[in-house]
Amino acid sequence: MKDRIRYAPLRDKITDPATAAAHIVDGTNVFISGFTAGYPKMIPMELARRAEQGENFKINIYAGASTGELVDGLLSNTDLVNWRRPYMSDRTMRKKINNNEILFKDDHLSRLSSLVRCGDWGAVDVAVVEAVAITEKGHLVPTMSVGNTPTYVKHADKIIIEMSQSDPQGLEGIHDIFIPEDPPYRMPIPLYRTADRIGKPFIEMNPDKVVAILESGEKDTCAVFQSPGEIPLRIGEQILDFVRHEMKQDRLPKTLPWQAGVGDVSNAVLSRFMEDDFFQSVDLYSEVIQDSVLDLIDMGKIRAASASAMTLSEKARDRFFKEIYRYREKIILRPVEISNSPEVIRRLGVIAINTALEADIYGHVNSTHVMGSQLMNGIGGSGDFERNGALSFMVTPSMAKNGAISAIVPMVSHVDHSEHSVDVIVTEQGLVDTRNLTPRQVAEAVIKKCAHPDYRDLLWDYYSRAVHKVGGHEPHLLGEAFSFHQRFMETGDMKI
Amino acid sequence: MKDRIRYAPLRDKITDPATAAAHIVDGTNVFISGFTAGYPKMIPMELARRAEQGENFKINIYAGASTGELVDGLLSNTDLVNWRRPYMSDRTMRKKINNNEILFKDDHLSRLSSLVRCGDWGAVDVAVVEAVAITEKGHLVPTMSVGNTPTYVKHADKIIIEMSQSDPQGLEGIHDIFIPEDPPYRMPIPLYRTADRIGKPFIEMNPDKVVAILESGEKDTCAVFQSPGEIPLRIGEQILDFVRHEMKQDRLPKTLPWQAGVGDVSNAVLSRFMEDDFFQSVDLYSEVIQDSVLDLIDMGKIRAASASAMTLSEKARDRFFKEIYRYREKIILRPVEISNSPEVIRRLGVIAINTALEADIYGHVNSTHVMGSQLMNGIGGSGDFERNGALSFMVTPSMAKNGAISAIVPMVSHVDHSEHSVDVIVTEQGLVDTRNLTPRQVAEAVIKKCAHPDYRDLLWDYYSRAVHKVGGHEPHLLGEAFSFHQRFMETGDMKI
Numbered sequence: 001m002k003d004r005i006r007y008a009p010l011r012d013k014i015t016d017p018a019t020a021a022a023h024i025v026d027g028t029n030v031f032i033s034g035f036t037a038g039y040p041k042m043i044p045m046e047l048a049r050r051a052e053q054g055e056n057f058k059i060n061i062y063a064g065a066s067t068g069e070l071v072d073g074l075l076s077n078t079d080l081v082n083w084r085r086p087y088m089s090d091r092t093m094r095k096k097i098n099n100n101e102i103l104f105k106d107d108h109l110s111r112l113s114s115l116v117r118c119g120d121w122g123a124v125d126v127a128v129v130e131a132v133a134i135t136e137k138g139h140l141v142p143t144m145s146v147g148n149t150p151t152y153v154k155h156a157d158k159i160i161i162e163m164s165q166s167d168p169q170g171l172e173g174i175h176d177i178f179i180p181e182d183p184p185y186r187m188p189i190p191l192y193r194t195a196d197r198i199g200k201p202f203i204e205m206n207p208d209k210v211v212a213i214l215e216s217g218e219k220d221t222c223a224v225f226q227s228p229g230e231i232p233l234r235i236g237e238q239i240l241d242f243v244r245h246e247m248k249q250d251r252l253p254k255t256l257p258w259q260a261g262v263g264d265v266s267n268a269v270l271s272r273f274m275e276d277d278f279f280q281s282v283d284l285y286s287e288v289i290q291d292s293v294l295d296l297i298d299m300g301k302i303r304a305a306s307a308s309a310m311t312l313s314e315k316a317r318d319r320f321f322k323e324i325y326r327y328r329e330k331i332i333l334r335p336v337e338i339s340n341s342p343e344v345i346r347r348l349g350v351i352a353i354n355t356a357l358e359a360d361i362y363g364h365v366n367s368t369h370v371m372g373s374q375l376m377n378g379i380g381g382s383g384d385f386e387r388n389g390a391l392s393f394m395v396t397p398s399m400a401k402n403g404a405i406s407a408i409v410p411m412v413s414h415v416d417h418s419e420h421s422v423d424v425i426v427t428e429q430g431l432v433d434t435r436n437l438t439p440r441q442v443a444e445a446v447i448k449k450c451a452h453p454d455y456r457d458l459l460w461d462y463y464s465r466a467v468h469k470v471g472g473h474e475p476h477l478l479g480e481a482f483s484f485h486q487r488f489m490e491t492g493d494m495k496i
Numbered sequence: 497m498k499d500r501i502r503y504a505p506l507r508d509k510i511t512d513p514a515t516a517a518a519h520i521v522d523g524t525n526v527f528i529s530g531f532t533a534g535y536p537k538m539i540p541m542e543l544a545r546r547a548e549q550g551e552n553f554k555i556n557i558y559a560g561a562s563t564g565e566l567v568d569g570l571l572s573n574t575d576l577v578n579w580r581r582p583y584m585s586d587r588t589m590r591k592k593i594n595n596n597e598i599l600f601k602d603d604h605l606s607r608l609s610s611l612v613r614c615g616d617w618g619a620v621d622v623a624v625v626e627a628v629a630i631t632e633k634g635h636l637v638p639t640m641s642v643g644n645t646p647t648y649v650k651h652a653d654k655i656i657i658e659m660s661q662s663d664p665q666g667l668e669g670i671h672d673i674f675i676p677e678d679p680p681y682r683m684p685i686p687l688y689r690t691a692d693r694i695g696k697p698f699i700e701m702n703p704d705k706v707v708a709i710l711e712s713g714e715k716d717t718c719a720v721f722q723s724p725g726e727i728p729l730r731i732g733e734q735i736l737d738f739v740r741h742e743m744k745q746d747r748l749p750k751t752l753p754w755q756a757g758v759g760d761v762s763n764a765v766l767s768r769f770m771e772d773d774f775f776q777s778v779d780l781y782s783e784v785i786q787d788s789v790l791d792l793i794d795m796g797k798i799r800a801a802s803a804s805a806m807t808l809s810e811k812a813r814d815r816f817f818k819e820i821y822r823y824r825e826k827i828i829l830r831p832v833e834i835s836n837s838p839e840v841i842r843r844l845g846v847i848a849i850n851t852a853l854e855a856d857i858y859g860h861v862n863s864t865h866v867m868g869s870q871l872m873n874g875i876g877g878s879g880d881f882e883r884n885g886a887l888s889f890m891v892t893p894s895m896a897k898n899g900a901i902s903a904i905v906p907m908v909s910h911v912d913h914s915e916h917s918v919d920v921i922v923t924e925q926g927l928v929d930t931r932n933l934t935p936r937q938v939a940e941a942v943i944k945k946c947a948h949p950d951y952r953d954l955l956w957d958y959y960s961r962a963v964h965k966v967g968g969h970e971p972h973l974l975g976e977a978f979s980f981h982q983r984f985m986e987t988g989d990m991k992i
Contacts, residue, residue: 098968103934106969108916119747120931183845183886184751188684251615255680342884343839349679364911372977373968379916387883388838390679413974415860415911420604420875435616438599472594472869473602478909478981481868482974489974 007138017046020212026057031152033129035064035309038145041218051078058082064147068221087378110340113151127156138207145309162216170324194283195304222314232268234428257283291316308339340384352389354382356396361443365417372413398427398452408451411481439474503634513542516708522553527648529625531560531805534641537714547574554578560643564717583874606836609647623652634703641805658712666820690779691800718810728764730924753779787812804835836880848885850878852892857939861913868909894923894948904947907977935970
């Protein structure tokens, strides 16, 4: 433990969880590390213990994005959370947000650090951050994610550090920490290529603010990846075919970096890269690095992989830790305001692939609210990438719940990405490039190519009646626009 | 005329409209100058003449944004338009787009030049551009707008120039022409302050591509501005009060540049500046410069005013032309991909003010489609500014059509700007800063503060039933979400 605290004066701050967590009381704004991985574990467990012993308090939790069971699950189950921002994916927390028992505002991930810096979120009372080391000068080396930690540490009144014993010190050097300037009079973010390193390999920290250091043996909850099924593979294949075609026609440069959201389709696209000779020397400019990236690095296909976090399966994590010195050459972990920076995404010309909950016949996309009202996880970084990428894909299997739900609907029940920000819609059925089509042409193509055959007639019936009864540039029957959703809520099936 | 063609070899290209327009035939892609102002007039008149004489042909028209009666009106009336992009505001054209007689795709204005450069819009057959001069080296000095003209001229197979005799040569020097690089390997747009000039005062042109030069005595249709009514003034006042408060609380820097869309509210905000001692040395980083900017320059309140075009009343235009050497010191006209650049808007930290057709209780905004189906004008630059500004306002009078329409509805009938991109909603009734509110808190505040009192009970009834019957993070009754719109379409009044 002490060898990881290379700034000797801070060794006096080593303490126990109860003493450390005493800095957190009712109403405290707690800003934590974590972006799918790299979140604190000891402090949440101690807070949950206090709650279970009958202490009555609530805190506000701000992270980089989602965390694991030990934060969002545990703190929700013990009713400790007042506000939570900016993103989560925990089942209990989701339920409580939808019940209005936890306050939540869904926001683009790229925005948050700057809002904290301008004081918009209130005082940064306590930052709780996971680290693998403290440098000789008292700076912080984070673990498997960066998220908003640099800004949280910079603005915190008090800092509590959980020194992870399960993450290797070899992680030092993988991070690239740069806090952009705020307006006015700011200069460009000096990142011009995916592989560029523009900052320091540690988070600058004022050691005087550190009130406690804990030894942590806890590990991140690992991701579970299955080998991609037929539907994600079909989607991935169509994307690669389309991009290859655009590149061969000279409408798209061959060396644009790729972003793929977390999940099956993303993994499927990446696994298709492995088998494809056309795509060599791939740059990834994304949010999260998943297992398949390690395979691609091993095959020599990755020029650089940039993200704000790594989410690996247990097996992949062991492999990564074992050969960290080799993987570190290719992987860069950045603050989320850089990994998701609209300025940088636009400059690099990222090819963006994100998952829709549902898309409508005119190309609007719902990423967040099931049946219009129930929050799923949040918009995350999808808006940052879809709106700013050089080419943006929205993907979804054409049906869900064994066919009871069509992912293509007359009108989405919640819009996160408007028709203006979505270029290409893909299901396992087919792909529609909306960029040069009128809304009516989009509708006709999406019904024909993307919708599942079981739903085509129903969609066509809606569309053709909307055209004849109402007309207009984007014909809708407002009284029936949500008829698919209403049927599902009444009968459990959008078809009946 | 000849003194305006300082590159002598091009003087041979002076010809008549019929000869020039012969380069445009059925199916020609015609890329024209024009962004509210500065559009060609002679060629459209000649094309209309040919149509009236019975020639049967259609063309595709691509401009910078909207144009005047002599382009969009005349060419629509003579049924000459197949495709029109990217924005228009003409009554006849609007009708034909809604009838699917003219093809139209609504897109962010900032996107278009880059799509043309990558070949996405097809061949640039003919560029038709209005100019005040051709330089000694054969380059082009545009008139009152820049729009997409630099890219159109660069990529055109043939160029037709309309040399305006009604615009003074003193306009030379007001333009700043910079075509950004395309990905990959591109560098930042080197614009760091509103006043920066980063390009050349002319549009680079290959004179060999010029096939015709016409002498034009036609003028742009002038804007008609009325002195702002009580409602826009109330909206403007609240915006300035709010911004002043945020600045005094140190949550917003004092020197951020402003953008205000075209129209009454924008003019009202600017006219409030005149009376307000708090706001001095204002930067405007906007799309269009209107009359009130000249007043502010005269008062010494403007540090720099940057836009892609000037739209002035007849009286203001005379005044501007008369003292152009003085105004030119403060005004910069840029390509729309620079004036509306997400990268630059974000870097500068623009305070954005745009007009909504309607907003819903959760903060989603419809800018484009009346009753969900009928296109009004298009999204224009509102998405570029709202999504990327440091603080973004969406403004609308709380009612329209003498109270028969509420601008605050349960759910907007078309989403152009999602809740994630809109910070503050303002009507003459009040203002809601949504940035730190949950959707339910937004709804309660918007109903109470922004909705007109005549509609508050109806909105509250919808919202409270949605909360109790459906619940969720953003409670909606999908069967009634458009009940306001349906009532209006049935009875002519949203209330009854």
